Amino acid sequence: xxxxxxxxxxxILKIGQSMTLQCAQDMNHNYMYWYRQDPGMxxxxxxxxxxxxxxxxxxxxxxYNVSRSTTxxxxxxxxxxxxxxxxxxxxxxxxxxGYTFGSGTRLTVV
Amino acid sequence: xxxxxxxxxNLTAQEGEFITINCSYSVGISALHWLQQxxxxxxxxxxxxxxxxxxxxxxxxTINIQEKHSSLHITASHPRDSAxxxxxxxxxxxxxxxxxxxxxxxxxxxx
Numbered sequence: 001x002x003x004x005x006x007x008x009x010x011x012i013l014k015i016g017q018s019m020t021l022q023c024a025q026d027m028n029h030n031y032m033y034w035y036r037q038d039p040g041m042x043x044x045x046x047x048x049x050x051x052x053x054x055x056x057x058x059x060x061x062x063x064y065n066v067s068r069s070t071t072x073x074x075x076x077x078x079x080x081x082x083x084x085x086x087x088x089x090x091x092x093x094x095x096x097x098g099y100t101f102g103s104g105t106r107l108t109v110v
Numbered sequence: 111x112x113x114x115x116x117x118x119x120n121l122t123a124q125e126g127e128f129i130t131i132n133c134s135y136s137v138g139i140s141a142l143h144w145l146q147q148x149x150x151x152x153x154x155x156x157x158x159x160x161x162x163x164x165x166x167x168x169x170x171x172t173i174n175i176q177e178k179h180s181s182l183h184i185t186a187s188h189p190r191d192s193a194x195x196x197x198x199x200x201x202x203x204x205x206x207x208x209x210x211x212x213x214x215x216x217x218x219x220x221x
Contacts, residue, residue, distance in 0.1 A: 033209075042196065042213040050206055058208075088151060099143065099209070101153040 003027070006091050006102035013081040013109045021076040021105050023091030031094040032074040033058075034066065036087040037104075043090065049074055081109045113137050116197050116212040124220055129184040131215045133197030136178065141200040143209065144171050144182050148193045156182075158200075187219045 007022045025032065030051045035043040035058075045058030049068040063085060065077040074093075078085060086109045091102040115134045123129055133142070144156045157164050157171040159180065164171050168187075173180040184191055197212040 042211040044211075045208065048206070048208065056204070056206070090153060092153075098158065099145075099155050101155075104151045104153075106151070 004091055004093055004100050004102040006089075006105050008105060009103065010106045011108070013078075013107065015081060015083065015109060017081050018077070018079050019081070019107075021078070021089055021091070021107075023074045023076065023102060024072050025074075025093040025100070026072065027093060027095065027100065028071060029093035029095045029100075030071065032068065033092045033094070034064070034074070034076045035090045035092065036060065036085075037090060038087050046076065046089075078107075083109050085109050113210050114197055114199055114212040116215050118215060119213065120216045120218075122218045122220065123187055125188060127187050127219075129187050129191070129217065129219075131182045131195050131197075131217070133180045133182070133212055134178060135180075135197075135199045135210075137199070137201055137210075139178075139199040139201045142173055142180050143198045143200065144180070145196045145198060146193045147196060147214070153196075156195075184217075189219045189221050192218050 004025045033048045034046040037043050044060045046064050047066040049055045052068050052071050055066050055068050068074050089105045092099050113136050117132045141160045143158050146156050147153045159173040168185045170183040194214040194216050196214045198209040
């Protein structure tokens with residue numbers, strides 16, 4: 001099925017651990033995004049990419065890194081996890097104005 | 111000041127009622143989105159508007175570009191409409207188009 005695939009769906013990390021959230025899309029969209037959503041809050045943009053090899057910071061990039069080596073994949077790396085990074089993470093892709101979202105990754109840092 | 115303001119923040123209604131959720135924005139935009147987020151967390155795009163009105167089933171979205179205002183209406187509301195409805199505006203920031211999100215309206219429809 002065409003769309004945006006995120007893995008894992010759930011993860012518990014210990015403080016100081018690192019992990020990579022995977023995001024892949026098969027719609028050949030140039031634009032891809034990572035958002036985080038804290039409880040009861042709206043989505044905040046972490047990083048975005050306008051095409052392979054091009055990434056840029058969003059509103060809340062600290063503590064995260066991204067790469068975009070292919071059009072399809074846009075992984076989000078958390079280094080030295082902190083409790084403040086406990087959140088739900090959404091990956092999305094877009095073409096013109098049409099957006100497609102992944103199902104989210106619920107991350108808890110303890 | 112938030113660039114996208116939604117009202118109300120929370121709305122509880124009885125099944126069958128006509129629902130209106132409002133969105134106001136303060137900047138010039140190229141398009142406005144209405145999205146739905148169900149309790150399970152998934153986000154679905156409902157409408158993308160740049161002018162006028164769109165209808166899909168029991169959902170109607172309108173936008174007034176001059177007044178920088180959009181509304182989402184639900185007719186004959188049903189408990190399965192219970193979700194968070196999010197308004198997001200599409201605008202040019204730092205030479206790239208981005209979505210700026212409202213905080214969402216939590217809608218509960220009681221049977």
